[in-house]
């Protein structure tokens with residue numbers, strides 16, 4: 001297997017699906033999915049069981065859909081899955097690492113399986129293990145690795161053969177908050193530093209907000225929404241206001257703003273003020289109210305949408 005040398009044409013779809021369905025009998029894992037995914041990082045989000053892994057397996061040609069068609073880098077998944085697997089890197093969700101070999105041996109082996117000769121395979125494996133942060137640990141047996149190190153080793157094997165596209169299935173699974181942030185930085189680097197399109201999944205809806213250019217939201221196999229991340233996060237027109245103190249001060253402010261005619265409710269330690277009627281200078285009303293109540297203003301900021309809102313706002317199915 002040799003990876004192709006040319007990258008995807010700018011803005012050409014990297015992945016397309018048309019009417020894709022996967023019926024397992026008792027459960028419909030994907031239902032009539034029509035999608036077009038471009039370059040950059042695409043976050044595929046949805047609760048456990050939403051159909052994320054099933055979609056990836058179909059795209060890799062590992063599972064045959066019950067209906068519909070799909071292409072990956074222009075190749076048809078039904079008839080050209082060998083071509084697809086040659087040019088796509090895949091990090092599976094579950095632990096799939098042999099415990100009794102070192103990370104170095106494993107990643108060199110995966111490079112050789114992809115067709116790289118011995119010396120370049122060693123060189124490439126060393127490079128990629130350094131990039132994922134396993135330089136010093138590369139001669140340790142994988143069986144003794146922590147979850148975070150195993151995730152990095154899985155990522156290394158997905159990148160070692162110079163793929164033109166990578167699928168990362170729940171790369172932050174089992175990681176503590178600091179390791180999650182590190183892993184998400186690595187995911188971003190795959191796109192920004194190496195210019196490889198990435199399809200990355202997470203069941204934590206908000207997790208991919210910061211690293212994804214586009215987001216696809218699945219709910220029980222149905223496409224809820226697919227759009228640029230910026231469209232999910234754009235301003236809602238509402239404001240968040242914080243004053244010094246605790247819930248007593250927050251509620252005094254909220255009650256006074258409500259008495260001044262603004263629709264508001266508590267949001268954590270802050271007061272969320274709904275988009276005001278046109279013509280009303282809400283910043284002035286807030287500042288005047290804070291002064292009248294003898295409170296100390298910490299901040300007034302625009303409230304932005306979040307990915308989770310897609311599930312709570314009666315999402316429009318696409």
Ligand SMILES: Nc1ncnc2c1ncn2[C@@H]1O[C@H](COP(=O)(O)OP(=O)(O)OP(=O)(O)O)[C@@H](O)[C@H]1O
Pocket residue numbers: 024027028029046047048049050051052053054055093170203
């Ligand atoms: N081989 C299979 N046979 C029967 N049902 C399956 C099979 N594979 C997946 N399913 C079911 O299809 C649905 C979607 O599963 P899938 O693994 O794609 O979800 P997911 O979004 O990746 O969730 P998770 O993150 O929990 O893996 C689930 O209800 C799952 O139980």
